Amino acid sequence: MSLYVGNLSYDVTREDLERVFAEYGEVKRVSLPTDRETGRPRGFAFVDMAAEAQEDTIIESLDGAEWMGRELRVNKARPRDDARSSSGAGGGNGGNYRRTGF
Numbered sequence: 001m002s003l004y005v006g007n008l009s010y011d012v013t014r015e016d017l018e019r020v021f022a023e024y025g026e027v028k029r030v031s032l033p034t035d036r037e038t039g040r041p042r043g044f045a046f047v048d049m050a051a052e053a054q055e056d057t058i059i060e061s062l063d064g065a066e067w068m069g070r071e072l073r074v075n076k077a078r079p080r081d082d083a084r085s086s087s088g089a090g091g092g093n094g095g096n097y098r099r100t101g102f
Contacts (some may be wrong), residue, residue: 001052003059006044006073017045020067024058026050046077 005017014030019026029048032041049055055076063074 001049001051001055002077003047003055004044004073004075004077005047005062008041008043008045008072009068009070010041010043012041012045012068016068017047019101020062021049021058023048025054030037033038 003021012032014032017032018027021030023047026049027047028050029046031046031048031063034041049058059074059076062072065072
């Protein structure tokens with residue numbers, strides 16, 4: 001089971017998240033994406049729990065809860081939408097290439 005945790009403080013660490021979610025069961029993995037340029041957390045994370053049984057309880061308990069000065073957003077993580085990356089958007093010249101310099 002993977003949960004999306006949003007509106008996180010930029011000061012949050014993996015250990016902080018593990019500690020909070022461990023109150024609801026075994027935490028398998030915490031992914032805390034960081035900005036490529038600054039290295040700072042991007043304000044959201046994904047938490048994988050060992051058992052799906054706690055999912056609803058975790059969402060009910062933590063979604064909207066205030067933590068580290070922020071109101072958390074917790075819900076089921078959606079599968080990554082790879083359609084955006086394969087649509088061709090943003091790549092190439094989009095067929096609008098004009099030859100100049102006769």
